[in-house]
Amino acid sequence: MKLLSTDKKNAVLQSMIAYLDSEREAIIVANKKDLDAFDRDDRALYDRLVVDNAKVDDMIRAVKEVKAHDDPVGNTISDDTLENGLNITNKTAPFGTIMIIYESRPDVTIEAAVLAFKANNKILLKGGKEAHNSNEELVKCWHKALEDNGLEKDWIQYLKMDRATTQEFLRNPDQPLDLIVPRGGERLIDFVKQHAKCAVLVSGRGNNFAYVAPDADMEKVISVIVNAKCDKISGCNALDKILVDKNRPDFEEVLKKIESELSSKGVHIVGSKEVADMLETDDQITDESVWYEEFLAMKAVIGAVDGLDGAIEFINTYSGGHSNIILTENNEDALKFMEQIDSAAVYHNASTRFTDGGQMGVGAELAISTDKLHHRGPLGLKQLVTNKYYVHGAGQIRK
Template sequence: MSLLTKHHTHLEAQTLAAKKAAKILGILSTKEKNDALHVLANHLEKEYKRILEANNKDIEAGRDKEYEAAFMDRLALSKERIIEFANGLREVAALEDPIGEEISSWTLDNGLKVSNVRVPLGVIGMIYEARPNVTVDATGLALKSGNAIVLKGGSSAIHSNKAIVDVMHEALEKTTIPKEAVQFINSTDRKTTQQLFTKKEHIDVLIPRGGGSLIKAVVDNATIPVLETGVGNCHIYIDQEADADKALSILINAKTDRPAVCNAAETLIVHQRWLNENKQGLTDALKAHNIAVHGDSMIVDAIPGAVLAEEMDWEKEYLGLEIAIKTVDDIDEAIQHIEDYGTKHSEAIITEDQSSARKFMSLVDAAAVYHNASTRFTDGGALGFGAEIGISTQKLHARGPMGLSALTTSKYCMTGSGQIR
């Protein structure tokens, strides 16, 4: 048997096992699911040393390959981070269970009772890069919403992810959730990932989470429905009527709070009149936070050290302390720039003019739009969802932070007394 055939056969067995486990998981009670999440959390904390030992192998390999600092930060684990994973599972357990929720109901004239209720999607395929936390977060959300999950992490975190899943499997053996409900593809072969894209007989939906190339590969090649999570070329537009202190505070928070995440601001659009009146304050704020500037000719003239932006800068997700700055004559030009270069993730306007704010929020096409607030709030935890499996930038099924309800579909249940048509 060739290695490719062996991997294909094993993948087939894993996805089939997940489908069978989903049937069991889908009818478990809320208490059974919550109890299991607490068992998972406790066991992760107990076995943190084993997970850290595995993570050290990935860190060493990352140093040898000279990964960028932002990438290494996402890859690295610590005891504190593992405790955060565990607490995240406990928070998910405390959330309202969406399964069985009655979305709507009515009775027809003939007495037939109609009810639309939430049910699990079934089996979720999760494809992601160097974030071991996703292994835990995605599993917790999937199990709470009654779904089995097939995990395919990136090769850079292979040891960390395998150790985490091994620990979770041990924990699940002490619960009513079958451990087969959590499958981990322990292969770094890209052909195995490509095969996963086509397992539509066993997997109900794929969720890619990572960089643009990963997401594009899944969207372009999958024969399974995809819940597309997007990269974040997020914009802050400072309008001519923006309060200077408010604008600079929001900009710095959106750019520097966590530069390597998808809801960080990557492009500043600034009205020329506001820039003329506040260029020193803007310059000082950017300099104080060591933010490198790529700007148009007006920005290069106004801000010392700024370099002339190239076309790629307007669409780049820097994921670090760099920003592109574009000057505009009016709000229409700002909206058009976002239309041309945005990724439909998160966009913000800073202004005291209510009509401008309404126009921006109505016309800008994005999963999240803000008036006088940082784009950093596009996050399941920050918006009160408790947790998220990713940020959807598409328009069908789910958009924005995807919490528990986004991992469900609906079913019409009809109850009659012998009605026929």
């Protein structure tokens, strides 16, 4: 793949900033077509679909942010000279071609493309049909920005394919394909993993838990839980399950307080069998599958666990491996929880809503990876490169 200079890449991004601003009315009009055709009953997906002036401003901000970052390509990771005289330098290098498959969110068309392009990768965008008009308008802006700077449009491609065509493309792509990042529910992820012939980096489900320890400060508990659950229900970093330790002396009072605070914000509460008689809700878990479920709705489960070890085991069994919280004033317990919980992010007395590239200082992100290779957590600019060894010799041979 041709390596572009930093100046060339930044010139494209500067053009893109200008086009997003000048074409914002056309982008919003295109988005309205998508919104008018969408079923508003699915609130989470509808929220993700909306593009207004504030969302366009966010897109512009994301491009500016990536433009200001250092180029992640060609940076030296290590540089060593061996006893035999070989000089071995390990440098960052582009993946090549990255495909992202995503649902609903038109802003991914900007964030994914700007990150991949700045990292010198080609990007194939497979957006959902519900955002087709919005995505086409945004990709037009990308293509004009590329052409203005003397580059081919195939650096950023928009794939309009149905399920069957996508399946065939994953099995037999018509161009080199080095990495696929599916962003969506488990059905989408399973579909991609089943059919893809190249590496797949999973941006997994949320289903995040909060564990309320026996010594947790209730002021922090309520503030953190309400924010994690209610701030943005469509986010994969939203909270779904709350586990209160049975060993709290005020156990029943805490259960009721959490239920009351969430209910007052419009959250539908489901109780586990152990606590259902102590709660106001009539909705009780009858199927274990609920513990695995990501809600993406104003809905939360309240349950109970027996001790820190019980909480760790329970969360590791059911959590999506995204973000989990411990609420405690005991730093040793917090450290044990954070070391032993198997997720991309672990929190002590803070909301899961911070699992976000911008909030974590990574900047714009392609996705939140719940895989362990090659990276877990926000996939920012620095994570969209691989590495290459440069070996310089003077005629050495291996004996």
